[in-house]
Amino acid sequence: xxxxxxxxxxxxxxxxxxxxxxxxxxxxxxxxxxxxxxxxxxxxxxxxxxxxxxxxxxxxxxxxxxxxxxxxxxxxxxxxxxxxxxxxxxxxxxxxxxxxxxxxxxxxxxxxxxxxxxxxxxxxxxxxxxxxxxxxxxxxxxxxxxxxxxxxxxxxxxxxxxxxxxxxxxxxxxxxxxxxxxxxxxxxxxxxxxxxxxxxxxxxxxxxxxxxxxxxxxxxxxxxxxxxxxxxxxxxxxxxxxxxxxxxxxxxxxxxxxxxxxxxxxxxxxxxxxxxxxxxxxxxxxxxxxxxxxxxxxxxxxxxxxxxxxxxxxxxxxxxxxxxxxxxxxxxxxxxxxxxxxxxxxxxxxxxxxx
Amino acid sequence: xxxxxxxxxxxxxxxxxxxxxxxxxxxxxxxxxxxxxxxxxxxxxxxxxxxxxxxxxxxxxxxxxxxxxxxxxxxxxxxxxxxxxxxxxxxxxxxxxxxxxxxxxxxxxxxxxxxxxxxxxxxxxxxxxxxxxxxxxxxxxxxxxxxxxxxxxxxxxxxxxxxxxxxxxxxxxxxxxxxxxxxxxxxxxxxxxxxxxxxxxxxxxxxxxxxxxxxxxxxxxxxxxxxxxxxxxxxxxxxxxxxxxxxxxxxxxxxxxxxxxxxxxxxxxxxxxxxxxxxxxxxxxxxxxxxxxxxxxxxxxxxxxxxxxxxxxxxxxxxxxxxxxxxxxxxxxxxxxxxxxxxxxxxxxxxxxxx
Numbered sequence: 001x002x003x004x005x006x007x008x009x010x011x012x013x014x015x016x017x018x019x020x021x022x023x024x025x026x027x028x029x030x031x032x033x034x035x036x037x038x039x040x041x042x043x044x045x046x047x048x049x050x051x052x053x054x055x056x057x058x059x060x061x062x063x064x065x066x067x068x069x070x071x072x073x074x075x076x077x078x079x080x081x082x083x084x085x086x087x088x089x090x091x092x093x094x095x096x097x098x099x100x101x102x103x104x105x106x107x108x109x110x111x112x113x114x115x116x117x118x119x120x121x122x123x124x125x126x127x128x129x130x131x132x133x134x135x136x137x138x139x140x141x142x143x144x145x146x147x148x149x150x151x152x153x154x155x156x157x158x159x160x161x162x163x164x165x166x167x168x169x170x171x172x173x174x175x176x177x178x179x180x181x182x183x184x185x186x187x188x189x190x191x192x193x194x195x196x197x198x199x200x201x202x203x204x205x206x207x208x209x210x211x212x213x214x215x216x217x218x219x220x221x222x223x224x225x226x227x228x229x230x231x232x233x234x235x236x237x238x239x240x241x242x243x244x245x246x247x248x249x250x251x252x253x254x255x256x257x258x259x260x261x262x263x264x265x266x267x268x269x270x271x272x273x274x275x276x277x278x279x280x281x282x283x284x285x286x287x288x289x290x291x292x293x294x295x296x297x298x299x300x301x302x303x304x305x306x307x308x309x310x311x312x313x314x315x316x317x318x319x320x321x322x323x324x325x326x327x328x329x330x331x332x333x334x335x336x337x338x339x340x341x342x343x344x345x346x347x348x349x350x351x352x353x354x355x
Numbered sequence: 356x357x358x359x360x361x362x363x364x365x366x367x368x369x370x371x372x373x374x375x376x377x378x379x380x381x382x383x384x385x386x387x388x389x390x391x392x393x394x395x396x397x398x399x400x401x402x403x404x405x406x407x408x409x410x411x412x413x414x415x416x417x418x419x420x421x422x423x424x425x426x427x428x429x430x431x432x433x434x435x436x437x438x439x440x441x442x443x444x445x446x447x448x449x450x451x452x453x454x455x456x457x458x459x460x461x462x463x464x465x466x467x468x469x470x471x472x473x474x475x476x477x478x479x480x481x482x483x484x485x486x487x488x489x490x491x492x493x494x495x496x497x498x499x500x501x502x503x504x505x506x507x508x509x510x511x512x513x514x515x516x517x518x519x520x521x522x523x524x525x526x527x528x529x530x531x532x533x534x535x536x537x538x539x540x541x542x543x544x545x546x547x548x549x550x551x552x553x554x555x556x557x558x559x560x561x562x563x564x565x566x567x568x569x570x571x572x573x574x575x576x577x578x579x580x581x582x583x584x585x586x587x588x589x590x591x592x593x594x595x596x597x598x599x600x601x602x603x604x605x606x607x608x609x610x611x612x613x614x615x616x617x618x619x620x621x622x623x624x625x626x627x628x629x630x631x632x633x634x635x636x637x638x639x640x641x642x643x644x645x646x647x648x649x650x651x652x653x654x655x656x657x658x659x660x661x662x663x664x665x666x667x668x669x670x671x672x673x674x675x676x677x678x679x680x681x682x683x684x685x686x687x688x689x690x691x692x693x694x695x696x697x698x699x700x701x702x703x704x705x706x707x708x709x710x
Binding site: 017020021024025027181184185188189190191192193194195298301302303305306307308309310311312313314315316317318320321322324325326328329330331332333336337339340341342348351352353354355 | 372375376379380382536539540543544545546547548549550653656657658660661662663664665666667668669670671672673675676677679680681683684685686687688691692694695696697703706707708709710
């Protein structure tokens with residue numbers, strides 16, 4: 001495959017790690033990145049190392065999309081350059097330029113882009129769909145990938161599908177660990193069956209050293225607890241989040257989560273949304289996974305047997321590894337579709353073998 | 356997805372079961388099938404049930420591609436219609452017509468076909484590539500899928516890639532259980548890693564009741580034993596095959612098989628061919644799998660960990676279920692690529708998220 005020139009919107013935990021992973025991928029060339037205050041563009045390829053140093057203090061998805069200082073001296077910060085406020089992040093990089101409209105600045109370069117990763121978790125529901133609309137308005141022909149886990153965003157993207165198709169956009173929604181990686185695994189595991197009875201997705205995340213970089217994800221998870229939703233979780237202060245974590249002694253269990261996995265598997269025709277169960281255990285005080293992340297697919301074979309296929313992630317694969325690898329993997333697959341002229345809104349499972 | 360009109364070449368075990376599975380898939384409409392002596396075509400959809408009854412005695416891949424009578428009264432034959440010789444198979448169906456060139460007869464209908472499944476195991480190495488060439492010569496624009504497990508066929512298809520691209524063919528090679536399903540699983544499992552150290556594919560097959568339908572597969576497996584190769588295995592008589600099975604008391608273990616899995620994973624950029632190990636245990640005297648089919652992928656994550664992801668097939672999924680489901684799953688994925696104008700020769704792992 002020819003080199004894929006791509007941009008990253010957002011340089012919090014997910015955005016930065018994606019840039020880092022892309023340096024290990026021959027076919028991926030990051031050429032633009034932005035955060036709330038600045039943009040960096042180099043069509044010959046960004047200096048990722050310099051950019052990562054400059055944005056080290058950024059925290060993704062703290063609820064504002066803004067960059068802010070680390071609140072502690074956690075291990076990941078050691079030796080790094082802490083940045084904060086309006087001088088934080090990309091504007092502190094030699095490659096960065098201050099701008100009032102960083103996303104607009106990336107859109108201006110979009111004719112040179114094959115793909116854009118939207119690493120902007122936990123903002124308003126229609127934030128990503130509106131950004132997709134802006135790219136389409138500008139006539140962008142290429143791939144957009146997000147790593148959200150919210151069912152309703154998919155519907156909002158579907159509402160814009162005509163506009164996206166007209167422009168030539170291939171949008172992959174939810175391409176991170178969950179729902180992306182694990183619904184992909186479920187779609188593949190389903191291939192033994194003519195009818196899928198149940199899909200059970202159960203994840204374990206140990207996030208001690210990655211906690212500061214992944215506050216947005218923790219906040220988004222809290223929204224799935226009884227008594228919380230996206231709106232209440234977004235409005236919680238950092239102290240309130242900490243209080244919830246303390247209440248649970250750092251280990252929070254989730255059952256029957258309303259996650260996009262169910263919608264995405266139904267969309268791919270694998271099973272009904274109601275046959276999908278999602279749960280998990282998050283431990284923010286240990287790097288060990290509290291449980292092994294497992295996808296279990298039970299179904300009926302054409303020859304009348306009932307069986308269960310399973311996919312297990314090794315306990316030493318971090319959440320970050322399971323977000324960034326699949327996000328870039330689906331991005332690559334989407335570029336192939338896009339270059340062939342296959343446009344529209346896709347769930348990750350729709351890019352797998354058909355059911 | 357719109358209805359996919361497809362044909363099956365070969366009505367042995369794999370071809371017949373694929374027709375059977377397709378009746379449970381809404382978007383798949385089988386409209387043509389052929390064996391050595393006949394062809395059945397109905398653009399409104401074949402009567403699969405009638406065709407299956409008529410071809411019940413067929414045996415796939417007995418080494419000649421011909422149909423022949425069952426040699427015993429095995430359970431699967433009970434109540435079926437045994438067919439043999441030149442009056443066997445499709446010509447015995449009400450939908451069938453005798454023809455000296457059944458594949459040519461399907462090619463004549465190819466402008467009405469979205470996809471063709473080549474269920475013709477164990478013939479000469481260049482048999483499938485030559486058929487692909489015939490479709491391309493006729494200007495076929497659509498999908499071709501085979502379920503072979505032979506590395507060298509892929510090279511032969513690559514040699515014809517220009518011709519296939521010019522015609523508009525999307526060819527997926529090796530889309531059955533192995534290498535198709537299991538290399539797909541390996542490619543997905545690799546997504547946690549930036550470097551894959553090893554892929555271990557270990558399969559178990561219990562084939563008592565399916566033995567008669569799958570002699571071609573058994574023969575192909577024997578070719579992987581020490582002292583045998585494709586040529587010697589193809590020339591073995593049924594008695595010689597039985598003798599090998601008796602020698603092993605019906606349970607044959609395979610280690611370090613030369614299988615297409617390694618080539619296909621290298622082709623998809625997942626790892627070097629030499630990092631892939633394939634082995635398995637075949638038990639033709641029990642329907643229980645002697646070992647659980649497992650794909651194990653070990654790699655290095657971007658954050659410096661080493662871990663192992665695993666994919667396991669439930670022991671009650673038969674070989675047939677794990678061949679037919681993925682073959683049709685990849686066929687569907689390939690039709691999406693083909694309709695968008697993405698032509699050429701693909702291994703199954705290349706249709707997965709990119710590595």
